[in-house]
Amino acid sequence: MLPLDFIDLMAPQMGAELDAFCRALQQEPPVSVRLNDKLPEEALRAEGLPLAQPVPWAEDGRYLSQRPQFTLDPLFHAGCYYVQEASSMYVQEVLRTYVPRDAVVLDLCAAPGGKSTLISQYLGSEGLLLSNEVVRQRVFILSENMQKWGNGNTVVTHNLPRDFGERLPNLFDCILVDAPCSGEGMFRKDAKAVDEWSLRNVEMCARRQQEILMDVWDALRPGGILIYSTCTFNGQEDEQNACFIRDRLGAELLPLPQKAGWNLTITTGAHFYPHKVQGEGFYICAFRKHEEPYQPLRTKGEKKKTAVPVECEAELRNWLLHPEEWAIRQEDRFSLAYPLRYKELIDFLSTRLTCISTGFGVGEMRGKSPAPQHALAMAKDFRKEAFRQVALDLPTAQSYLRSEAVTLPDQPFGFLLLTYSGIPLGFVKNIGNHCNNLYPKEWRIRNL
Numbered sequence: 136m137l138p139l140d141f142i143d144l145m146a147p148q149m150g151a152e153l154d155a156f157c158r159a160l161q162q163e164p165p166v167s168v169r170l171n172d173k174l175p176e177e178a179l180r181a182e183g184l185p186l187a188q189p190v191p192w193a194e195d196g197r198y199l200s201q202r203p204q205f206t207l208d209p210l211f212h213a214g215c216y217y218v219q220e221a222s223s224m225y226v227q228e229v230l231r232t233y234v235p236r237d238a239v240v241l242d243l244c245a246a247p248g249g250k251s252t253l254i255s256q257y258l259g260s261e262g263l264l265l266s267n268e269v270v271r272q273r274v275f276i277l278s279e280n281m282q283k284w285g286n287g288n289t290v291v292t293h294n295l296p297r298d299f300g301e302r303l304p305n306l307f308d309c310i311l312v313d314a315p316c317s318g319e320g321m322f323r324k325d326a327k328a329v330d331e332w333s334l335r336n337v338e339m340c341a342r343r344q345q346e347i348l349m350d351v352w353d354a355l356r357p358g359g360i361l362i363y364s365t366c367t368f369n370g371q372e373d374e375q376n377a378c379f380i381r382d383r384l385g386a387e388l389l390p391l392p393q394k395a396g397w398n399l400t401i402t403t404g405a406h407f408y409p410h411k412v413q414g415e416g417f418y419i420c421a422f423r424k425h426e427e428p429y430q431p432l433r434t435k436g437e438k439k440k441t442a443v444p445v446e447c448e449a450e451l452r453n454w455l456l457h458p459e460e461w462a463i464r465q466e467d468r469f470s471l472a473y474p475l476r477y478k479e480l481i482d483f484l485s486t487r488l489t490c491i492s493t494g495f496g497v498g499e500m501r502g503k504s505p506a507p508q509h510a511l512a513m514a515k516d517f518r519k520e521a522f523r524q525v526a527l528d529l530p531t532a533q534s535y536l537r538s539e540a541v542t543l544p545d546q547p548f549g550f551l552l553l554t555y556s557g558i559p560l561g562f563v564k565n566i567g568n569h570c571n572n573l574y575p576k577e578w579r580i581r582n583l
Contacts, residue, residue, distance in 0.1 A: 137161070140334050141319065144369055152410065159410035164323050166199040167221040167414070169253060171284060173515065174215045174558055182210060182556055190414075191397055193224035195256070198413065206580055209532040209555040214283030214513055219249040222320075222407035222414035225399075226250050226311065226362065228392050229421050230257050233360045237261040238308035239480070243296060243351055246273035248280035250313055255286040260460070263477045265307075265484070267292045267299075278492045279578060285515040287461065287494040288474055290481060294488050296350035302487045304353045309360040312351065314344040314376075320366035320416025323409070341371045345379055352384055357426045361386060364419040368406070373418040377403035386422035445470055447505045451497050454511060454521045461494070461516070468500040469508070472516075507550055509575050512559040519559060522552040532560060538579035541570045 137157055149156045167190055170176055176197075180186050185203060190196025198221065205211045205218060234240070236258055245251045246268040255264050266281060266289050268274040274293045281289050299307075317340045318328040348363070355361055363380060365372050381388050381403075391405045400406040404420025443465045445451065451470055452458035461472040462481075473481050473494030481493060495514040498505030511517050525543055527535065532555045535541050543551065546565050553560045563570035 136329075137322065138329065138332050141332060144334065144337075148368070148370060149408075152408075155410040156408060159408075160322050162323065162409075164409075164415055165221065165413050166202040167219060167224075168197055168199060168216045169193065169219045169224060169249075170195045170197060170216050171214055171252075171256070173213070173285060174210065174556070178556060179210065179215060182208075184208070184210070184216070190221045190224055191394070192228050192392075193221070194227070196221055196224045206582070207533065209527075209529070209536060209560055210558060212283070212536050212578075212580075213555070213558045213560055214280075214285055215558060217249060217252050217280070217284070219253075220366075220415045220417070222412060222417035223249060223313075223364070223366070224253065225405065225407070225417070225419060226364070227253055227257060229362055229419065230254065230309075232392055233389060233421060233423075234309045235262075239263045239265075239306065239477075240309045240311070241265045241267065241299060241307045241351075241354065242311045242313070243267050243299070243347070244269070244313050244315060245291075246270065246277040248277045248284075250311060251277065251281060251289065252284040254311070255281070255284060255289050258288055259286075260288065260474070262288060263474065263480070264289045265292055265488075266290070267294055269293070269295055274491050275577075282492065282495060282510045282513050285495075285513045287472060287514060287516060288477075290473070290484060290488075290493050291491045292484075292488045293491050296347045298488065299354040300349075300351050301353070303484075305356045307354050307359060308356060309362065310351060310355050311362045311364070312344075312348060313364045314340075314347060314372075316340050316344070316365040316367040316372050317369070318366060319368045320407075320418075322416075324415065337369055337371055340367075341376060344372060344376055345383075348376070348380060348384065352424075355424050357424055359424050360389075361422045361424065362419065363404075363422070364417065366415065366417055368408070368416050368418070373406070373420075374403050377420045380420075380422055384422075386424055389421040389423055391419070391421060446500050447498070451505060454497060454507065454518055456516045456518045463497065464493075470497045470499075470505070471495065472497050472514075506564070506573075507562050509561050509573060509578075512552065512561045517559065519552060519554075522550060522562070523547060524552045524554055526554050526557075527560070529555075533580070535560060535563075535572060535574060536580045538572050538574050538576055541572060542568075543570055 496508035
């Protein structure tokens with residue numbers, strides 16, 4: 136049952152479409168995923184993922200003919216696809232229209248990571264993404280999803296919006312603010328969103344969104360692109376805040392792409408209404424910050440972390456497909472790889488921000504030799520041939536993902552790479568009578 140105040144609020148906005156809009160909000164939502172390039176679509180289909188028609192505005196998006204139990208699928212845990220609402224995949228079209236692939240991008244409110252994995256895949260090896268989350272419990276979920284996706288072009292941070300505006304002025308080519316909102320677009324997926332909705336909450340969210348935008352604004356370079364989005368419908372959080380960005384912050388409102396059959400409702404931005412598109416409620420708009428003289432970010436004279444010599448670096452680099460493209464840093468007994476082309480910037484950012492994960496973990500020193508980190512198995516630049524590979528059937532793969540002991544009696548001692556359908560799942564250490572399961576305990580399947 137939709138809140139009556141919500142229906143009254145939307146009536147002027149929807150006009151004659153109000154009844155169709157309300158009916159759609161009480162129907163079952165579609166299920167969609169976005170494919171990683173770790174595994175071809177045909178292989179995912181062969182493994183039983185019920186892929187149906189493409190999402191019109193996202194080249195990697197696919198609707199599903201039914202909702203499977205994703206927890207049962209090892210390829211889901213290996214990051215071969217991300218379960219993402221179709222409307223929000225439209226971010227890809229905005230990026231393709233206005234943001235070059237060698238951009239430095241900030242995803243400010245990033246957890247659980249749907250849009251960050253999308254941005255990371257769009258940027259590829261050319262750009263750099265800072266994926267931030269202010270809520271501590273959610274930032275570790277974000278880091279997990281980014282590691283599973285496997286690109287090394289991301290730094291996951293845990294900072295307030297004002298930290299970026301105050302500490303990193305004029306740095307980012309693009310900032311995405313997918314703002315916390317009243318969640319009207321989630322009504323048919325989450326009954327709690329209906330229960331918590333109120334006019335007062337709408338007003339509170341609108342004010343908070345403006346505060347977030349003002350706090351982060353100085354971090355966007357002149358000429359840079361701001362993308363603002365919500366999963367809500369009302370004009371107070373959407374059109375009025377778009378006008379706030381244009382008039383108060385002084386930005387140029389940009390047109391958004393619309394193609395035949397998409398059925399987007401274009402105002403100051405693009406509305407995704409569930410009675411017109413196959414997706415949830417979503418609003419998005421884009422702006423260009425006006426050009427103006429500015430002082431570029433200076434890194435000279437900043438306090439730098441003392442570089443720690445990387446132990447067994449030659450062996451660690453042997454685990455990578457393109458070792459020349461990565462800088463490797465050691466922190467305590469752990470080593471991590473991150474893009475060499477952004478080394479100076481990433482090293483600087485680590486002095487200004489709370490970094491949860493940088494690039495991807497490679498090894499952990501245990502005694503005089505390194506053990507592979509799980510993030511290495513997820514990384515797209517991982518050279519699988521560096522380890523003995525063992526293919527698992529479905530029940531054994533699920534057992535491994537529950538962090539249970541795995542027995543591989545015919546395999547050599549030492550570190551083994553477990554795969555499913557040719558995709559790495561993670562490592563074990565074979566000690567003879569059984570294998571030590573090295574799958575991260577905090578990621579394990581708890582209910583199967």
